[in-house]
Amino acid sequence: MLEEKTEDRDEEEVKRRTELIRKEAGALHAPAVIQSFLAAMPLTYLLFTPRARVLDHIAMMERLKNEPLVIRHRHQPDRGYTELSVCAYDAYGLLSRTAGTLASKNLNILRAQAYTSKNGIMIDTFQVTGPDGSICTFEDVWESVSTELRDVLTGRSRPPLPGASRGTAFPGRTPLVSVDFDNTSSNEFTIIDVTARDRLGLLYRITRELYDMNLDITSAKIVTEGILAMDSFYVTDLLRKKVSDQDRLARIHDRLFAVLE
Template identity: 25%
Template sequence: MGFLHDDVVIIRQADKEGEPSVITVNCPDKTGLGCDLCRILLFFGLNIVRGDVSTDGKWCFIVFWVVCKPTTRWELVKKRLVGACPSCSSASGISYYRSELQSPRPPPDVFLLKLFCYDRKGLLHDVTQVLCSLELNIKKVKVSTTPDGTVMDLFFITDTRELLHTKIRQEETYKALEDVTQDAIISFNVEKVGPEITACSQASPFLPPAITEDIFNIETSNDLPSVSLTSNNVCVTMDNSLSPAHTLVQIVCQDHKGLLYDIMRTLKDYNIQISYGRFYIKQGKKCEIDLFIMQADGKKIVDPSKQSALSSRLKMELQQPLRVAVVSRGPDTELLVANPVELSSKGRPLVFYDITLALKMLNTCIFSAEIARHMIGDREWEVYRVLLDEGDSLSIPRRKVEEEVWKRLMGWE
């Protein structure tokens, strides 16, 4: 009997506003599947309040209870979730994540979107919101403001729908941008760029030491940053006595946006398989997570050094899933945000969206902005450098900017 495509993902929407909707995923298993699914839910702004995962090593059954927005596009959510699931033909054996063993897939086409328009407060966020709603992924951005009140936005983007080469898709993008900018567009252009252009646009793979120290002082000091810029009371324990085949990982921490994604991406990078797991939020936004895991070789984690390494990494990722700092650059003020990149080269979604929204809410203008990936230590990070407008940046305490951006990224606004 065949497995119906529509049964891979089943969504039961909530009967009442505020109640969770239920998403059921029933498909072949692979290491990192939970991470991929959580990333999609995070992209669509769905808040996971409870989750159950179980697998026999070949087939998995996952249930998410999510709180959504009234504007959630459920058909699109389902389409993206189904696309992330392995095909039924892969059920003959579990697929562990190994970058060198992945079947080669050509990278998505990169397009350069040039937008020249009259500037105003909040413009960059409004443009970013449109691009996100159209499923246009921002890979790099360069924004510069001119003295005459105009701004040139250069977005290097990929299209999830793979249609940006068509005139219809480009017109759809222009119309959406025109609506949100309120006829402020002077010129608009989209063109496909080759590898030679994207290569020339790449920043240096290494950041200057001064910038690294500004946003990564947590790793160079025994002292954590201030309480407001970390998630407190993170507890991670590991136990091998409750299961003959699995290591139990228990996590208790404060909830934040993308919490389950941060846990899943860490386990994915360590090539850890989850056989059974439960996640739920109690009163006071306190989360409790129980995960029965095993290594790629199908064995529990008994080596104390491996236990310690995984436990420490999980704790660090949950205390500071992103890094935020506001620093002085001579007479200028720069906002720095760093986002860890998965080994699969995927970064956390909607970071630039949240940054620009926080600055818009603070009524702070952006003079220039840049996104680039850099190697910091042994990891790749997506680094957002935003130069704030001199007049506005001086009127708001830098600590206030730092805290508001952090709260928006963590979903504590």
């Protein structure tokens, strides 16, 4: 009964939010374009993505009709970060390659959200600061990020390797490190929850391991709170199936744990 009430509330909230999006986007896009976008995006995207960001994403997806990929950044000085969005057709390893490119520029990922639409378009959004934790507004840096990302994501160059991890010592305490699997909450995906000490290049290292283990990240939520990174990845194998084999889950656990310590 509780689950049914929660689902009803979610449906009501999605309906309310999509109506607002239709009104705000109506001055910029045809109704068919807006409806196509909303119908293709997963429920979690419609529930939790800020409307201003959704409007940006609709515009990016329209541009994708004529471009191989679309990259956009927007400075948010009131929030202390720059928001980078990358939109591309089903680009395997998009999250990992983008995270690696940002880390190679000494840019820190505070949070990230990754989604895949029903028609195979990936939209990844990153909230990013400079190496000192403040907003980076140097346009030459972002032009370099965009150029390198285009080369990496179109296969013209290999993903850059981030420098050595810049860990911080915390005398007297060791931040929690954990890797947990959830195969019950979703009918389609295995959810991998990772907690570790945040450091430069961490997201790249995690996603690179998942990529190397032939796991496809359909969506992800990346959150940093203080010294801890708490990341959730919705994954399948390359056949779009959940990962249920216990031996394989154990191997995934061990390889992720090795890069987290």
